[in-house]
Amino acid sequence: MGRGCCKNTPWFEQIGFTILFPFISYLLQKKFQLTAENSAKSLAEIKKVFDFVSERLSEGRYYLVGDNFSAADLTFAALSALILMPPEHFIKPQPLSQLPSEMVTVIKELRATPAGNYGLGLYREKRYLSY
Incomplete structure (x- = not known):
């Protein structure tokens, strides 16, 4: 490290x-x-959030709240970036090949969810927009 x-x-x-x-x-x-135990608990909480966001998106929504990009979308993108590691983030993440395999497994698992795809998409599509 x-x-x-x-x-x-x-x-x-x-x-x-x-x-x-x-x-x-x-x-x-x-x-x-x-500790390993507390890390596992935290990961379980993160997965619950991703499940919740995925469920919201499965209802035909493009944004988490309402019909426009909002603080909820921005907050999800910002906080999920820590685990999704979007290439568009201003802090360039290490390549997955340089990370521990357990970490790569979790990153790929979460990226594959509707919520993960949404978070990555927000960075691709909204990163440089100004409102």
Whole structure:
């Protein structure tokens, strides 16, 4: 972990990150109780949200609320980007081939849902529009 986070940064930040990442990672794991069990619970919650959004879209909707792009659509796109990793995101994600296989499986599974397809589509179609 780390090389992607330090892309295009000064050398001293890269060294600082390399030195501090293990310590900060340990502190975050303790502070936020980042365990395998809690990760599984969080993933289950994410899947529930994707199921809910998929269900809304199956009702013939193009947008989540109403007939126009709204804060609900923007919020879903922004928050789902963390797991869908759309290529249009301003932070270019690592290629899937460089990620752990368990993570790739989840990303592909969620991308394949109607909600995942919707989130990716919002980035493709709405990313550079101004209202």
